[in-house]
Amino acid sequence: MWVALAVTAWTVSLVLSYGNTAVSLPDIENEDFIKDCVRSHNKFRSEVNPRASDMLYMTWDPVLARVAKTWARNCQFAHNTQLHSSFKLHPNFSSLGENIWAGSLPQFSASSAITAWHNEIEYYEFRTQKCTWVCGHYTQVVWAASYKVGCAVQFCPSIHGTNIHDGAFFICNYGPGQYRGQPYTEGSSCSACPKDDQCLDNLCSDKEYPSVALIMTTNKLSTQDLLNFWKTKKTCEVSTVSCRVVIFTPLPQHFFSQLSEPVISLPVPPPFISFTAVLLGELRRMQPLRNEPLLRVSAY
Incomplete structure (x- = not known):
């Protein structure tokens, strides 16, 4: 052989x-x-x-x-x-x-x-x-x-x-x-x-569903940016890094320990099935992780 x-x-x-x-x-x-x-x-x-x-x-x-x-x-x-x-x-x-x-x-x-x-x-x-x-x-x-x-x-x-x-x-x-x-x-x-x-x-x-929901950004997000996400309707493509991004994801704690700014936890209403992620840029609908709890909102 x-x-x-x-x-x-x-x-x-x-x-x-x-x-x-x-x-x-x-x-x-x-x-x-x-x-x-x-x-x-x-x-x-x-x-x-x-x-x-x-x-x-x-x-x-x-x-x-x-x-x-x-x-x-x-x-x-x-x-x-x-x-x-x-x-x-x-x-x-x-x-x-x-x-x-x-x-x-x-x-x-x-x-x-x-x-x-x-x-x-x-x-x-x-x-x-x-x-x-x-x-x-x-x-x-x-x-x-x-x-x-x-x-x-x-x-x-x-x-x-x-x-x-x-x-x-x-x-x-x-x-x-x-x-x-x-x-x-x-x-x-x-x-x-x-x-x-x-x-x-x-x-x-839902073919827009992401394979891996990682957090991407080129700029630091302030606490106010995070708190304003409920009111913000502007979004950007997750595949780009030219904009500041907030993504909801149930990543484990050891991922967050690597971030340079504290994680902000915000309440997310049930049934944890559908949401619109708030990003800064062009409007785009995102999907959550199916059947996985949305634990926190974070950015770095």
């Missing part, structure tokens, strides 16, 4: 000779790989039976993809030990979900691995939540509140915990992760979507 690193302007892929077959494993920036991961998840989420009233449309998160890639490099068929360490792996999620798959190189595609997880549906009874074998991969795929996904695949000479050699180890991480209970609420499709979401293929969709 030989291994070569193929580099293009857009992606880096691991190209291997497996017997007489060339196999290419995509990098986490490969656009086709990303689309395959997201499309496969949303297909199964949109087709649940019974129907889901609150199933969120899933989009790609590059931070989750890097988490998956870092753990996959261990080539150990086991879950990341830091998944439930508060904000350890991701600034926006206190805990993450994770699905893992291992197989031979010719067997691998993102869609086939995700389909294998979904096939656990035959062991799961939705209304009783009874599982007769392994169901956790399926319930994570269709967990209504998980709206971010990031996946990675790694070539492994040996995948510890299996008898697979020269194989592919595929991981997807989810934010927020699943917990005990029913994966979604039964009801008419999109009937319980967050306010202002659109119904796209039976899923609650």
Whole structure:
């Protein structure tokens, strides 16, 4: 077997000779790989039976993809030990979900691995939540509140915990992760979507939703700036740093300890589902972190 690193302007892929077959494993920036991961998840989420009233449309998160890639490099068929360490792996999620798959190189595609997880549906009874074998991969795929996904695949000479050699180890991480209970609420499709979401293929969709809500500014914001945000209707694009920005985000305390000015905590009314972030510049509607408490307003 030989291994070569193929580099293009857009992606880096691991190209291997497996017997007489060339196999290419995509990098986490490969656009086709990303689309395959997201499309496969949303297909199964949109087709649940019974129907889901609150199933969120899933989009790609590059931070989750890097988490998956870092753990996959261990080539150990086991879950990341830091998944439930508060904000350890991701600034926006206190805990993450994770699905893992291992197989031979010719067997691998993102869609086939995700389909294998979904096939656990035959062991799961939705209304009783009874599982007769392994169901956790399926319930994570269709967990209504998980709206971010990031996946990675790694070539492994040996995948510890299996008898697979020269194989592919595929991981997807989810934010927020699943917990005990029913994966979604039964009801008419999109009937319980967050306010202002659109119904796209039976899923609650808001494509403006940010992957990572970090705080960006080129100037110090005074306390008065923060207190005036309730009255301010001017905003600016978060992707630019030419304006002063205030962003609502539940970043953990250790992030705020790095700021040079004190954090100002202000009351945010329930249900913590929708708000308009106040920025200084051009008007732009922002979204909060779904199902995560809005803990504080801060700036630096």
